[in-house]
Amino acid sequence: MTLMKLPNLPARLRPLVEEMSGSRIRAVSESAFGKTGLIPLWFGESDRVTPPFVNEGAKKALDAGHTFYTPNRGIPALREAVAGYVSGLRKRKIDVENVTITASGVNAIMLVMQTLVSPGDNVVLVTPLWPNCADAVSALSGEPRRASLTAVNGGWKLDLDRLFAQCDDRTRAIFVNSPGNPTGWMAKPEELRAILEFCRKRRIWAIADEVYERLVYDRPVSPSLVDIATPDDPVISINSFSKAWCMTGWRLGWVIAPAGYGDTLGKVIEFNMSAATSFVQHAGLAAIREGEPFVAEIVEQYRQARDLVTQRLGGMRRVRMARPDAAFYAFFQVDGMKDSLATAKEIVAKHGVGLAPGIAFGPEGEGWLRLCFATSKAKLSEALDRIEPALS
Amino acid sequence: MTLMKLPNLPARLRPLVEEMSGSRIRAVSESAFGKTGLIPLWFGESDRVTPPFVNEGAKKALDAGHTFYTPNRGIPALREAVAGYVSGLRKRKIDVENVTITASGVNAIMLVMQTLVSPGDNVVLVTPLWPNCADAVSALSGEPRRASLTAVNGGWKLDLDRLFAQCDDRTRAIFVNSPGNPTGWMAKPEELRAILEFCRKRRIWAIADEVYERLVYDRPVSPSLVDIATPDDPVISINSFSKAWCMTGWRLGWVIAPAGYGDTLGKVIEFNMSAATSFVQHAGLAAIREGEPFVAEIVEQYRQARDLVTQRLGGMRRVRMARPDAAFYAFFQVDGMKDSLATAKEIVAKHGVGLAPGIAFGPEGEGWLRLCFATSKAKLSEALDRIEPALS
Numbered sequence: 189m190t191l192m193k194l195p196n197l198p199a200r201l202r203p204l205v206e207e208m209s210g211s212r213i214r215a216v217s218e219s220a221f222g223k224t225g226l227i228p229l230w231f232g233e234s235d236r237v238t239p240p241f242v243n244e245g246a247k248k249a250l251d252a253g254h255t256f257y258t259p260n261r262g263i264p265a266l267r268e269a270v271a272g273y274v275s276g277l278r279k280r281k282i283d284v285e286n287v288t289i290t291a292s293g294v295n296a297i298m299l300v301m302q303t304l305v306s307p308g309d310n311v312v313l314v315t316p317l318w319p320n321c322a323d324a325v326s327a328l329s330g331e332p333r334r335a336s337l338t339a340v341n342g343g344w345k346l347d348l349d350r351l352f353a354q355c356d357d358r359t360r361a362i363f364v365n366s367p368g369n370p371t372g373w374m375a376k377p378e379e380l381r382a383i384l385e386f387c388r389k390r391r392i393w394a395i396a397d398e399v400y401e402r403l404v405y406d407r408p409v410s411p412s413l414v415d416i417a418t419p420d421d422p423v424i425s426i427n428s429f430s431k432a433w434c435m436t437g438w439r440l441g442w443v444i445a446p447a448g449y450g451d452t453l454g455k456v457i458e459f460n461m462s463a464a465t466s467f468v469q470h471a472g473l474a475a476i477r478e479g480e481p482f483v484a485e486i487v488e489q490y491r492q493a494r495d496l497v498t499q500r501l502g503g504m505r506r507v508r509m510a511r512p513d514a515a516f517y518a519f520f521q522v523d524g525m526k527d528s529l530a531t532a533k534e535i536v537a538k539h540g541v542g543l544a545p546g547i548a549f550g551p552e553g554e555g556w557l558r559l560c561f562a563t564s565k566a567k568l569s570e571a572l573d574r575i576e577p578a579l580s
Numbered sequence: 581m582t583l584m585k586l587p588n589l590p591a592r593l594r595p596l597v598e599e600m601s602g603s604r605i606r607a608v609s610e611s612a613f614g615k616t617g618l619i620p621l622w623f624g625e626s627d628r629v630t631p632p633f634v635n636e637g638a639k640k641a642l643d644a645g646h647t648f649y650t651p652n653r654g655i656p657a658l659r660e661a662v663a664g665y666v667s668g669l670r671k672r673k674i675d676v677e678n679v680t681i682t683a684s685g686v687n688a689i690m691l692v693m694q695t696l697v698s699p700g701d702n703v704v705l706v707t708p709l710w711p712n713c714a715d716a717v718s719a720l721s722g723e724p725r726r727a728s729l730t731a732v733n734g735g736w737k738l739d740l741d742r743l744f745a746q747c748d749d750r751t752r753a754i755f756v757n758s759p760g761n762p763t764g765w766m767a768k769p770e771e772l773r774a775i776l777e778f779c780r781k782r783r784i785w786a787i788a789d790e791v792y793e794r795l796v797y798d799r800p801v802s803p804s805l806v807d808i809a810t811p812d813d814p815v816i817s818i819n820s821f822s823k824a825w826c827m828t829g830w831r832l833g834w835v836i837a838p839a840g841y842g843d844t845l846g847k848v849i850e851f852n853m854s855a856a857t858s859f860v861q862h863a864g865l866a867a868i869r870e871g872e873p874f875v876a877e878i879v880e881q882y883r884q885a886r887d888l889v890t891q892r893l894g895g896m897r898r899v900r901m902a903r904p905d906a907a908f909y910a911f912f913q914v915d916g917m918k919d920s921l922a923t924a925k926e927i928v929a930k931h932g933v934g935l936a937p938g939i940a941f942g943p944e945g946e947g948w949l950r951l952c953f954a955t956s957k958a959k960l961s962e963a964l965d966r967i968e969p970a971l972s
Contacts, residue, residue: 196840197841198780198812199752199779199785199814200752201696201841205694210846231649233648233649237647243642246638253629255635255827255829256625256629256829257625292853292854294851294852298851302597304593304594306594319851320851324852327851328721329699360591360594392592420590421590422591435647436648437647437648439853454602459686459719460686460690461683461686461690462686462712462831464831465830466830468857
């Protein structure tokens with residue numbers, strides 16, 4: 189247990205939320221508040237602004253007066269566009285009834301958990317993992333159960349037996365983030381098939397967080413549960429406009445799920461945020477319709493960045509890492525490092541480079557650091573020069 | 581209990597969410613899907629588009645590259661602007677530490693409930709009330725307890741004894757929406773004082789939903805708990821850009837609370853939606869800085885609309901209503917009407933006017949209908965002509 193710092197408040201807050209640790213990435217970034225000249229590679233965000241054709245989509249929608257409430261599940265045109273986009277990307281026909289628009293990927297995770305998790309239920313998560321997924325389960329008084337990947341030579345491997353052993357009769361879902369944040373790990377098609385089989389048999393949901401599906405360097409798109417599921421399978425796929433189209437600030441995402449699920453999702457959207465921003469949904473249309481050259485361009489940029497970072501970090505004495513085939517993170521093990529939070533704070537203070545501590549992604553991440561390489565080669569080279577003394 | 585229609589799904593959903601009834605307003609609007617020429621007065625939304633200076637604020641922010649994640653609690657400039665705005669509106673100095681930006685008013689309600697409600701806790705709500713407030717409590721496995729206003733001559737009166745009698749040792753908060761949706765009821769300063777005293781003594785929170793505070797016709801602004809609270813009082817005020825600046829589609833709101841509360845709110849924002857849309861926050865700045873003439877203009881429009889609607893409805897034989905001094909709804913009792921949902925469906929089918937059924941706001945609302953008068957006099961006159969036969 190962490191020590192609880194109770195604020196001086198006039199009435200009680202919910203103990204479970206009070207005891208949540210808060211983001212350890214933010215703990216590092218806040219430790220460097222006001223520091224100039226630093227290179228921030230701690231957040232999961234490109235340093236490129238949103239491309240102009242997406243901005244144009246928003247502006248045109250504003251000019252056309254799209255400033256009113258939309259349906260909870262999103263404007264029909266965007267739901268149709270997403271259905272077409274996913275159908276083209278995957279080996280399956282996705283219908284508009286399978287699509288619900290959300291106000292970001294993390295919003296979709298929270299909404300989905302609200303439709304599944306009663307107090308005492310559990311969700312089994314493949315870890316290390318972005319902490320928000322477990323926190324959403326906890327906030328509903330559910331139990332997030334961790335099924336760790338196995339670290340092998342600086343990379344990560346899934347142990348299906350360990351994953352399935354974590355499930356019991358209170359398990360409502362298995363949560364798989366592939367390609368994974370922070371690991372860059374990608375589930376193999378046969379692993380996804382085994383997970384789907386298991387979920388079918390147990391009649392529990394497989395939740396696929398696929399926000400990095402386009403940022404893949406060894407094939408066109410990451411393997412997905414959507415590829416192999418039938419329309420009636422218990423698969424919920426969560427996605428976002430943030431990573432593929434550099435739209436982190438826009439807060440727009442979507443869910444693909446069996447047709448009968450959408451009404452329930454629409455109900456919880458009503459009392460969570462009553463739909464995504466209207467003209468942002470229109471901008472999402474522009475992203476999907478006109479965005480393919482942009483996606484190809486950033487994937488090529490990130491591929492080169494990945495190669496640079498892998499080569500440079502690989503040459504540092506204390507670092508162990510495998511070249512990631514997806515996402516935009518170098519997640520690397522540091523020999524002899526016992527406290528990743530302290531190390532990340534020290535690195536930003538001494539060397540002016542912002543990294544995320546592995547402990548931010550769960551106890552399995554202790555001993556590791558995460559570097560987001562979605563920036564220019566010049567900045568990356570400078571950052572790597574700076575941190576080399578600390579890691580050699 | 582309503583009959584549960586179980587969708588044909590491959591795995592179980594959460595029973596509590598499955599059993600939620602869904603919006604009864606939407607049940608009416610969906611019953612008229614595809615009907616042409618109807619006048620929709622069912623939703624709580626003006627038919628005016630957002631004013632140009634707000635759109636301009638968003639466009640400038642896009643051009644300036646404000647397309648990245650913002651801090652969870654919002655951009656400092658907007659938090660400062662809201663602090664200044666509320667300080668000017670109320671008799672108290674509000675500091676930037678008291679302000680948190682949210683992705684709409686309903687989003688703020690859900691976030692606040694997450695910081696207070698453990699399973700089995702209850703929140704006591706003054707009703708009839710917009711259903712999302714109770715649903716947010718239910719979604720956290722809490723118990724929404726209803727303390728009904730008393731209907732008196734077509735208007736509503738607060739019974740403080742009844743309100744306080746609903747509170748017990750599992751009560752975490754009293755929720756007061758004043759000016760109220762659907763009633764237009766406004767709490768008197770002495771009533772708010774009594775509620776604050778009670779909450780202080782019991783060490784529970786007073787949550788004030790004040791999204792209609794500017795739409796007031798008998799004084800400059802509605803009485804508020806913020807007027808009378810000290811910085812350390814257990815008061816959480818929830819607000820929105822939707823109503824005062826015609827920004828329903830934008831999804832932007834704020835919370836005013838004791839300084840120590842903000843960090844906890846920031847933690848839940850992280851795994852709910854990780855902040856409001858970046859450039860929408862910049863547009864909010866424009867609304868606050870340049871919006872006062874616009875607010876004055878729509879208040880004058882709504883005042884005239886209110887007078888027209890009150891006079892016309894008051895002349896219909898079966899209608900009983902008091903003139904509302906706030907918000908933009910005529911909430912009226914219909915003599916002999918037993919089923920407001922059926923009546924609202926019948927009115928839209930036969931007469932082409934969309935009204936919200938009173939039952940949508942709880943059992944206390946049965947026998948009533950809600951008409952949103954945030955539209956032109958011409959449309960209102962036409963709508964009133966059409967429904968007169970049904971109500972005379």
